[in-house]
Amino acid sequence: MISQSADNQPQRLEISSLPAVEDFGFTGGRQSFRTFCEAAFRPGSPRFMRNANGNFVIFRHKDVRALAIRPEVGSVPPGVLFSHITDFSVIEPGTIGGGIAQVLKSQVFTMNPPTHTILRKILAAQVGAKSMGELKELANKIVDGILSELEGRDEIDLSRDVAEKLTARFWGSVLGMTPEETEDMVVHVRGLSPMFEVLPTFEGIAQADTAALLYDKTIGAAVARSLVSGGCPMVERVAVGLEKVDCPDDPNRNGMVPKDAGAFFSGNLVDGFHTAALGATNVIYVLLQNVEMLGGLPISPEVISLAIREALRIEPPAIFLNRLVLEDFVYEGLLIPKGTVIAMMWGVANHDPEVFADPTRFDINRSSREFTTFGGGIHICAGLHAALMLIQTLVERLLGGDLDVEFSSEVEWMENCMMNQLKAAPLSITRRAI
Numbered sequence: 001m002i003s004q005s006a007d008n009q010p011q012r013l014e015i016s017s018l019p020a021v022e023d024f025g026f027t028g029g030r031q032s033f034r035t036f037c038e039a040a041f042r043p044g045s046p047r048f049m050r051n052a053n054g055n056f057v058i059f060r061h062k063d064v065r066a067l068a069i070r071p072e073v074g075s076v077p078p079g080v081l082f083s084h085i086t087d088f089s090v091i092e093p094g095t096i097g098g099g100i101a102q103v104l105k106s107q108v109f110t111m112n113p114p115t116h117t118i119l120r121k122i123l124a125a126q127v128g129a130k131s132m133g134e135l136k137e138l139a140n141k142i143v144d145g146i147l148s149e150l151e152g153r154d155e156i157d158l159s160r161d162v163a164e165k166l167t168a169r170f171w172g173s174v175l176g177m178t179p180e181e182t183e184d185m186v187v188h189v190r191g192l193s194p195m196f197e198v199l200p201t202f203e204g205i206a207q208a209d210t211a212a213l214l215y216d217k218t219i220g221a222a223v224a225r226s227l228v229s230g231g232c233p234m235v236e237r238v239a240v241g242l243e244k245v246d247c248p249d250d251p252n253r254n255g256m257v258p259k260d261a262g263a264f265f266s267g268n269l270v271d272g273f274h275t276a277a278l279g280a281t282n283v284i285y286v287l288l289q290n291v292e293m294l295g296g297l298p299i300s301p302e303v304i305s306l307a308i309r310e311a312l313r314i315e316p317p318a319i320f321l322n323r324l325v326l327e328d329f330v331y332e333g334l335l336i337p338k339g340t341v342i343a344m345m346w347g348v349a350n351h352d353p354e355v356f357a358d359p360t361r362f363d364i365n366r367s368s369r370e371f372t373t374f375g376g377g378i379h380i381c382a383g384l385h386a387a388l389m390l391i392q393t394l395v396e397r398l399l400g401g402d403l404d405v406e407f408s409s410e411v412e413w414m415e416n417c418m419m420n421q422l423k424a425a426p427l428s429i430t431r432r433a434i
Contacts, residue, residue: 010335018050021057028198029415030422033319037351037359051343052199055322056336059345061352061372068376072329073342074112075379076322078105079251080341088251096202099209100195103216106267108382111255112326115247116378119257122241123268123382126234132389135174139393142169147397150429155408158284158425163277164190166394171272174234175265176226181218188215189273196418219269220262227261238264253326268382276387278421279317280394285425286311287399288407290362298400306364308391309371314362316373319347319420323379346372347420402432 024045025035039045040059049057058064067073078088082101085091091098104110108120125131146165150156164186172182191211194204226232227239239261249256258264287307291297294307325340336342349372351359356366374381381387398405405427412424 010330010333012335013056013337013340015050015054015056015340018048018056019046021049021051024049026051027416028319029417030315030319030413030420031415033347033420034360037348040348041351041353053341053343055341055343057320057343057345059348059352061349061355061370064344064346064349064372065376067323067331067342068344068372068379070329070331070377072325072327072336073323073377074326075109075116075255076324076341077112077251077253077255078110079253080324081110088249088256097205097209099212099216100192100205103212103266103270105251105256106258106263107270108255108268109321109379110267112253113378115250115254115257118245118247119255119264120378120382122238122245122264125241126238127272127383127386129385131234132385135170136389136393138173139166139170139390140397142166142173143393143397145169147403147429151431154428156427156429158427159277159281159422160186160190162398162427163280163284163394166280166390167273167277170390171269172222174232175219175222176229176232176235177218177222181222184218185215185273187211188218189270189277191215192270192274193414193417193421196421198416198418216263216266219266220260223260223262223265235261235265271381271383272386275317275419276383276390278419279312279387280391281422281425282315282317282420283308283311283391283395284398284405285407285411285422286315286362287395288405291399293362294364297404298402299395301396301400303364304392304395304400306368308388308395309368309373310362310364310366312373312391313350313356313366313368313371314360315420316347316350317419317421318373319418320345321375321418344375346375398429404430404432 024039026032051057058067078101082097085101088105091102108116108123111119143166146162150161168182168185172185188211192208194200195208197204223235226235242261245257247257258267294303320343323342323344325336325338328338329336353359355370374384408426408428411422414421414423
């Protein structure tokens with residue numbers, strides 16, 4: 001608990017006085033994430049911390065869940081995320097971070113109510129459980145096609161050759177991309193990786209800017225073409241929905257309304273292309289580490305859904321994401337002022353031993369109700385059903401059929417990263433003799 005002052009007034013948050021996450025081992029990436037989880041939950045460890053960017057860090061499950069639903073805690077809007085950009089309607093070419101801003105300014109994760117409420121409703125209608133269920137057969141065909149292409153190869157990379165192609169081909173098909181555009185998207189999305197660096201470099205941001213502009217251009221061209229030719233229902237529904245939106249642009253608080261359907265998909269499918277592929281890779285990694293506990297290969301259909309959720313708890317795609325305090329509020333006797341950026345360590349909360357006994361142990365009997373993998377509150381990941389459907393399809397086809405799958409050498413994880421992301425995942429796939 002945070003004690004109050006003698007006159008019973010809440011103490012004002014002083015981020016500079018908090019312990020640093022680096023002192024507990026966190027510098028970004030999966031290895032430091034695991035080190036931090038071990039250190040941060042030891043008896044006597046501090047409740048709150050700060051990071052190298054001077055942001056307020058929360059990581060305990062009860063705090064992450066409690067602040068996720070506070071109305072005063074919202075998304076970080078474009079004007080705060082890219083404070084050096086003064087005009088988001090026309091971002092000058094060559095602006096550092098300009099390419100990334102061009103994409104993210106149309107993402108619901110940079111919006112707050114009322115803009116967020118309206119745009120999220122449009123998005124959720126397209127990527128909800130029902131819509132994704134209707135696209136399951138498309139995902140099945142795509143996975144089968146990828147595995148067919150890989151047959152006979154001695155070694156593949158799980159991320160590059162399977163997961164990234166799955167998300168690119170799936171969303172490419174939904175948006176009406178050509179095969180060439182779809183293959184280009186794999187490269188563009190991979191080029192976005194530096195935007196997730198904990199401590200970004202000039203070279204990394206320049207790379208991500210270039211990739212973001214190519215990514216945005218490719219999606220925009222495909223969506224515009226699909227609206228003319230027809231045959232892409234999701235694209236058409238979004239275009240109709242956007243025509244009814246009447247919210248003023250407010251880059252410093254409520255966010256920006258996408259100028260068209262292309263911008264809408266560009267902003268909101270970053271996670272669909274990138275993070276869903278990352279999640280699929282992580283799930284396969286965890287399941288292969290625990291295949292004996294699952295009864296060996298093939299994995300039973302009855303346990304696949306439960307196994308996926310537990311795998312996403314153990315190796316969640318996002319270690320942390322930032323939120324912004326929209327208004328002063330008091331939490332546990334602590335006055336948290338407007339404008340405070342909060343690093344919400346969703347991934348770490350999944351390893352809080354007060355909620356998850358023996359948190360690194362794989363246990364499909366855990367209730368997924370307490371998982372924080374997809375965030376929480378009104379800003380919970382809108383695409384969670386899409387991600388789960390694609391991951392389940394891949395697991396069913398890769399680990400639930402007649403294939404023997406194993407890692408052929410050690411995997412390698414990215415460092416200095418907000419994400420829990422594999423850099424290399426060498427895999428061997430062989431078909432079982434009948």
